[in-house]
Amino acid sequence: MLGWFKKKKLPKDADAVASQPVEEDVQVPETAEQEAAKSILHEDVGVLFKRLTKGLAQTRGNLVERVDELFLGKKSIDPELLDDLEEILITADLGVETTMDLVEDARAKVARNELADPQALKSVLKQRITDFLTSSDKPAELVMPDKGPFVIMVVGVNGVGKTTTIGKMAHKFVNAGQKVALVAGDTFRAAAVEQLKVWGQRINVPVIAQDTGADPASVIFDGMEYAVKRNFDVVIIDTAGRLHTKVNLMEELKKIKRVIAKKISNAPHEIMLVIDATTGQNGISQAREFSKTVDITGLTLTKLDGTAKGGIVVNICREFDIPIRFIGIGEQVDDLRDFDPQEFAEALFGGHESR
Ligand SMILES: Nc1nc2c(ncn2[C@@H]2O[C@H](COP(=O)(O)OP(=O)(O)O)[C@@H](O)[C@H]2O)c(=O)[nH]1
Ligand SMILES: [Mg+2]
Structure with missing residues (x-):
């Protein structure tokens, strides 16, 4: 597994921590809870790999197993087989461009007699898809600043x-011994604040919130102040996903970013775009749209367990240089x-290495 974040270089100023007044409503993670949670870190890597493989079952069925069926019993690669392959790749949400790239490359290799049979083609596909997944040269892990949250x-x-x-x-940060605060910046949707508070209780971290309808900039300002004063290591800010218009949403995100930077000059250190994998190509449009407004530094793809459209991961890696x-x-x-491209490819193609 990857180390998923790089720790700060400097040790925290112990005196500064000690001198901070601790308010009664501040819930800092308890050692016992942390200890219990840490055991998850020691979970057998093989077990985790199996869960990933299970989660990707539908995507594998839609992509790799269909390719296997197509290739079954075929001795040679003819144009019809390549057409069928093209269709499979498109329906698995690899995207038109990625698909064309893969299929054209296969055609060229066939023309040069470089591919003996469909099995050789499958190996090439797996390799090229793995290459797309590993293509970003940006650091995969979150890099924490030396000082401040x-x-x-x-x-x-x-x-x-x-x-x-x-x-x-x-929860991951808490397990790694970090002091975490959450900020309920989605004040637009009725249940959003409540939902974040429930998470805060579950993992025992404070949630800085105001009521629904409050100005998100004001909540976020409070949150930043709270975290800086009390020497928190990590602050995670939730934001609204929909306002009256797209323009409104994008303007609000810019404003939030400014408010954060006012308190900590080089923050936010990470702007993470979350994409629902079940929406397939829509996710690609969202990534383009958000990138126009804010500088997206990392992506999370959700709901890969409930979709056959996991091919979108390949498409995203190929199209965007965002880890x-x-x-x-x-x-x-x-x-x-943690997204580990190699492991993802193995889980997708049903490799037997348990990493
Ligand atoms: N199966 C599955 N469901 C998820 C995953 N991530 C989020 N969800 C569900 O998706 C729904 C919307 O999530 P939420 O966090 O409220 O989305 P938000 O509006 O972007 O904040 C909830 O029912 C979540 O439980 C995931 O990785 N897998
Ligand atoms: Mg939400």
Whole structure:
């Protein structure tokens, strides 16, 4: 597994921590809880790999198993087989361009007599898909600043899994011994604040919130102040996914970013876009749209457990030079996995290496 974040270089100023007044409503993670949660870290890597493989079952069925069926018993690669392959790749949401790239490359290799049979073609497909997945040269892990809280702003359209991802991500940080606070910046949707508070209680971290309808900029300002004063290591900010118009949403995100930067000059350190994998190509349009407004530094793809459209992961890696940090493979607290391209490819293609 990957190391999923790089720790701060400097040790925290112990005196500063000690001198901070601790208010009664501040719930800091208890050691016993942390200890219990840490055991998850020691879970057998083989077990985790099996869960990933299980989560990707539908995508595998729609992609790799259909390719296997197509190739079964065929001795040679003819034009019709390549046409059928093209259709499979498109329906598995690899996207038109990625599909064309793969199929044209296969055609060229066949023409040069470089592919003896469909099995050789399958190996090439697997290799090229793995190459797309590993193509980003940006760091896959979250890089924390040397000083001050690490601020993560989470964006994405309604229902993609932002709040759930925040809960799961916070849990990971808590397990890694970090002091985490959540900020309920989605003041637009009625249940959003409540939902984040429930996550906060579940993983025992404070949630800075105001009522529904409050100005998100004001909540976020409070949150930043709270975290800086009390020496929090990580602040994760939830944001609204839909306002009256797209323009409104994008303007609001810019404003939120400014408010954060006012408090900590180089923050947010991470702007994470959450994409629902079940929406297939729509997710690609969302990534384009959000990238126009804010500088997206990382992606999380959710709901890979409930979709046959997992090919979108390949498409995203190929199209955007934005690292995928995490993938969501379920609704539970530990269903957020570090995205390891190699492991993903193995799980997809049914490799037997248990990493
Ligand atoms: N199966 C599955 N469901 C998920 C995953 N991530 C989020 N969800 C569900 O998607 C729904 C919307 O999530 P939510 O976090 O409220 O989305 P938000 O509107 O972007 O904040 C909830 O029912 C979540 O439990 C995932 O990885 N797998
Ligand atoms: Mg939400």
